[in-house]
Amino acid sequence: MRTSLLLLVCVGFVHGLGRVSLSRLPSVRSRLRAAEQLNEFLREHQPDVFSRRYAQCYPATQHYLRMGGRSTERLYNFMDAQFFGQISLGKPEQNFTVVFDTGSTDLWVPSSYCVSQACAMHHKFKAFESSTYAHDGRVFGIHYGSGHLLGVMAREELKVGSVTVQNQVFGEAVYEPGFAFVLAQFDGVLGLGFPQLAEELGSPVFDTMIAQGLLDEPVFSFYLKNNGSSFGGEVVFGGVDETRFVSPINWIAVTQKGYWQIRLDVVKVQGALRFCYRGPQGCQAVLDTGTSLIGGPARDILLLQQFIGATPTAVGEFLVDCVRISSLPVVSFQINNVEYSLTGEQYIRRVRTTQQPFQHFNPSNLRRH
The missing domain is CATH 2.40.70.10 (Acid Proteases)
Known part of the structure; x- marks a missing residue:
């Protein structure tokens, strides 16, 4: 039996197939533990992660999801993220490692204007070096357990595997909170949730691919493998790799x-x-x-x-x-x-x-x- 996961989702009908290899490295939680900083981090950041992240999935009348007088911004879990791959933005291409995250919708990477220590440890997007960059003017914020991630909106040419997306909305992070981001192996996040989940105003990457007719099928699929090596599997846009699973698919x-x-x-x-x-x-x-x-x-x-x-x-x-x-x-x-x-x-x-x-x-x- 294969100790792996194939996650496949389907949406409506559209040409192309994009494949991105995923890497698997120790999670932020594991690195915090190795640095003997995990207990301190967890003591300082003890919000109800499950309730806050998935609160909108439940009726508002359920008392155990109420947040009192506090803000109910979504809390994204990044500490245990382990599977990430490479994308590029701009022309000439600037490469970034991102988590392909079905639990969020937005695309963001660090900006060259970021003032946080975490940004200094990762690749930063340099808007002034790209001929296809378009400034949006809006700002965005995403709440994590360690504080707010803040940034500005923009549009850019995006390459995911062999698929090139034009005029994609994304966020340039100018402030990343907490030392946990310093230990993160990835630069940013590429969300694959539904548009209703977006913090940013604009079409999510997968929806833009469909709208621009870039895929053979309106499908993306994950093959996630836990084999003790750095190879974590792959994500395929526009179809599935039938060699990666045992039929049939259970829908x-x-x-x-x-x-x-x-x-x-x-x-x-x-x-x-x-x-x-x-x-x-x-x-x-x-x-x-x-x-x-x-x-x-x-x-x-x-x-x-x-x-x-x-x-x-x-x-x-x-x-x-x-x-x-x-x-x-x-x-x-x-x-x-x-x-x-x-x-x-x-x-x-x-x-x-x-x-x-x-x-x-x-x-x-x-x-x-």
Whole structure:
């Protein structure tokens, strides 16, 4: 069985095929841990990540998603982003590494005018060197756990694989918050969510590709591979690579446009514990390539952690003794009547701590399958 994910989405009908190789390197979380800065970061940034990021997926009347008098700007998870590839902007081309993120919609990269330490560590877009650059005049802001990312809007020629997009709206970040961005391996983010999710005003990259007739089919597909090497897979625009998966493709309809939101039938743990089964509608889930986490309601996740026997830490992570991995229960996700099962070896993230030889575990870290 291949320990990989093929994520395929389809939208309407249009010529071309673009393929971008993805790299997989240690996440920002892993690098913070290696630098012994993770606990401090998590203590300082403890917002309700799941509720804030996916709040619009739920009815406003649900009290546990209310933010009181605070702003309800979306919170994007970038700390666990691991799969990223290369794009280019402008003429002559300026190259950037970006996370291809189905959990957001906007495209942004650092600006040459950025004043943050994080920008100094990454490639910066130099508008004055491009003959195809067009200033937009608007400003934008995206809220992360460590603060606001701020920037200005522009339009530019964009190249993704072999596909060249004209006059693409994007953001030039002039301020990136927090030292976590300093450790990020990627320069920016290319969002692949629906237009309804956009912080910026303008057509998202995938929608622009379709509108300009650049694709064979209105489809993009992800092949994400966890093999311990830097090769993380690829993203294909305009079709699928049938050598990357075992047929047939199991289709599931989007329930609400914004995120790639679907119905999750049920979650099972060794057949003895079940979640999302309380009604005929199951529960709602979001397919998000911008994070390696799987999250859920706090009470259910805590129950799952207790069932597995994970030990909580002061900063919200959970540990499992290394020797228990082979005996951990199977966790299964049923989507459109098809069951996808994960063993302990597949949903445990192996991390050596400075205290004891435990493995890091967070049931919101269950790997996609």
